[in-house]
Amino acid sequence: MNKTICHYTDILIIGSGISGLSAALRLASFYKIILISKNKINECASYYAQGGIASVFNENDSIESHIKDTLNVGLDICEKSIVEFIISNSQKCIQWLAEQGISFDMEYNSINKNKYHLTKEGGHSHRRILHCTDFTGKEIETKLINLVLKHKNIFVKEFFNAIDLIVKKTYIKENNRIVIGTYVWNIQFKRVEIIKSKILILATGGASKVYKYSTNPDISTGDGIAMAWRAGCRVANLEFNQFHPTCLFHKQSHNFLLTEALRGEGAYLKRYDGTRFMKEYDSRYELAPRDIVVLAMNKEMNRLGVNCMYLDITHKSSDFIKKHFPGIYKKLMEFGLDLTKDSIPVVPAAHYTCGGVIVNKFGMTDIENLYAIGEVAYTGFHGANRMASNSLLECLVYAWSSSENIINTTKYIIDIEKSLDFYKIKKKNINDDIIKHDLNNLKLIMWDHMGVVRTTSSLKYALNHINLLKQKIFFYYSEFKISSNLLDLRNLVQVSELMIRCALNRKESRGLHHILDYPTKFKISGPTILIP
Template structure:
């Protein structure tokens, strides 16, 4: 018997988007949050920079909108950009009410105000931050609030396997989501969970690449599940590579916030010379796609393992106060950033495309929503503007919460879900197969579908991914599920979507740069894929 859990609202994912939504909904609903690892383990926790919103009287919503549109290279949905910028301040004020403490300073009149920093692509200082560990402050604050709420249950160490859908009770031809199959990593048993409303908030898919700034959990689970259920995806070819990740054998996936460059850090070649002014008049403050390509180009041209980010010309106390996390981390590795430049390389950082949704987070399937990095709202276009990511989580979580609260049924009866059938599967004795496929996938995605692409590389990648899919599908049918198998199954699906979107775009725009089509077309639209096997 498959153990069945029941709730009003199931939120799959425990980052800024999922926790914000849970807190908004728990007044009116019984909520379950599914967290693949510990509650705090996700991309939100590791976000350093901050959140963009207009708090300065010299700034404006229209300027924030314009900066976002420019960074998005002509592919942003302008209505979505306006909606997000207009709601930014209210969402930040809600976050402050929850207890998140952002850095403050005294102005020339001695008045205390928020310390606003500036990042690449922004025309004004508008980034609220908590030193250089903003994500940690947000994640831990929201997690504490969630844990204290009587109507929120937290399922830690649970993987979502697949969504459960049926015909709509009012219209049998319309598909609606009624919950999900989930794998309890504690008991190693498959369970199910019924929900009136299911929300995917699982984050991005940067783990599909060999080098990434993201934590291990960023394996594209929500995008893959939604695709298998029949949702459309869009703009998966636009993978943002953060220009500056720490290059050190013991560093793991450590990001060096864009705020370093916002506060004057310079990018240098191994000989100490600067190179960004040769690539863009905005130099180090150019959007991320330009900076990442410039670093990639210089590394390949010189045969260098890395470039260098130098903030040592700033006062030592300033560096330690503004970037304490980075200072301590690099110091532990033998690098004193007050005196030395930091070795850096680009790494996969953010998924700009995702599951198509409207302004309330609704997908193509009734009662199924998607919010945060895994969704495609139209905000980011061909390249995300720095510090708009956490903002998107907050704005669309609040919007989804309003729609869900207004459409929840009172005293809804729980339905019996179909049993999970594992009668014909066995325990795997070939875990090495998963590890080999995992390594192969991430390596060829980095080599063939990375910062610079060609048609031939994409064709090779598609051929390899189709072979892997067949192997993994066969493995999935014959063996019991495991965390690595579930993540690999999802990653290989997301890899296919990225490659197919990239092959459809016959131009270079934003984060998608191909040597075969180096020019940018006069007019361009979002790349939309429909799963033909699901109608």
């Protein structure tokens, strides 16, 4: 048997979104970095982020106001100290982005001084969203990727799919474990390889692809959450899966998002007859937090027996729409829809995982030298509902805080072992159609039973199906060769189980978790924590 190929590095970063790229650039002056991506380096949720980054740059706004809005939208279960930590460090992280060459949209004020053009989104009391028209994520990703690819200390490996973390007992802390690397599936050469590292950073994103309808790219399969759980990390708040209200409803499109900034600039949500409905649900109308908007849309669609609602910004001038939303305008035209003239059919779709791997304010997990940053992590920032455009902010701040912590503690890092072989070498190939069938079945179960509205009996029904799928996956994984689809299915089944278990443990309706058996929320509540 051939020996497994092994790579060695100081720091391994799994994931190529804004959090992973930012951490790589901050650390590369000090260490050798390997950054792996399970697809092309730009294929990640960050790349498709349209809206922007929330931060205080309006003279009428304040850090205190941003903190208050975040706590209110999070419905009393955000970690206040973390909210204060992230928002208080937001401006310097935005400044770091500017230093990397990212250009946010600007405007001129009354005394002709250049300043950021800020838009407003759901839950925000002020305009505080910095953006690059309607493709902010693409702009940031592209600039950071160019810097990463040019850096002599960063080695990018595309089409490398992480399988499992490699951990061992350590004497750094009593009864603790330390991460020393990961097994990876080299998609191009269809072989298992090993990457050994002194530090490992999970920046793998969320798990919204557990659902039939999602705004996320196909890579959002909860890999980091599943791997960290299998390695022994705690997770929290996975019942809070955010559904974005305005995903395009069109037979030729399955995940195209219409940014919340449209509503921030005055777009209306309407029924098929052209009447607005949000005024009947919340005083903030279309700019209510996402949990409220999605529940209102779901209720209206069920009441009327229709498949979608409509987003309408046609009352704004054509020039205004094309200037502020050029990407969305162009994309909709491909489907025969004109944003300047038509009401656009929209439906809610799974968008963001508010829970994840439990970390402290430096991104440190329960396992020594293992960090988690971005959507994969539970920091306590989002609570029961993420406020719009706070996600990229969290990515940037935790890329900074984790990097600073690593730089300041490297003298305590032990060296890595030089030998290790993969433990599962199989010969038989599995029929990929079987995997796809199980994957579609899983997504349908999660959409029907762990969706916008839930019941205890429905969740238990879903959990029974998940447990049966887990048994099948165990057999597949034990008997057959590895494939990317098998790895995705394995991780999605694991994260689905964790989501449902969290949902069953939260016996209240709060934010993104709306369960008919418990329609009200407790006066006092906290995170839902699962321990391996």
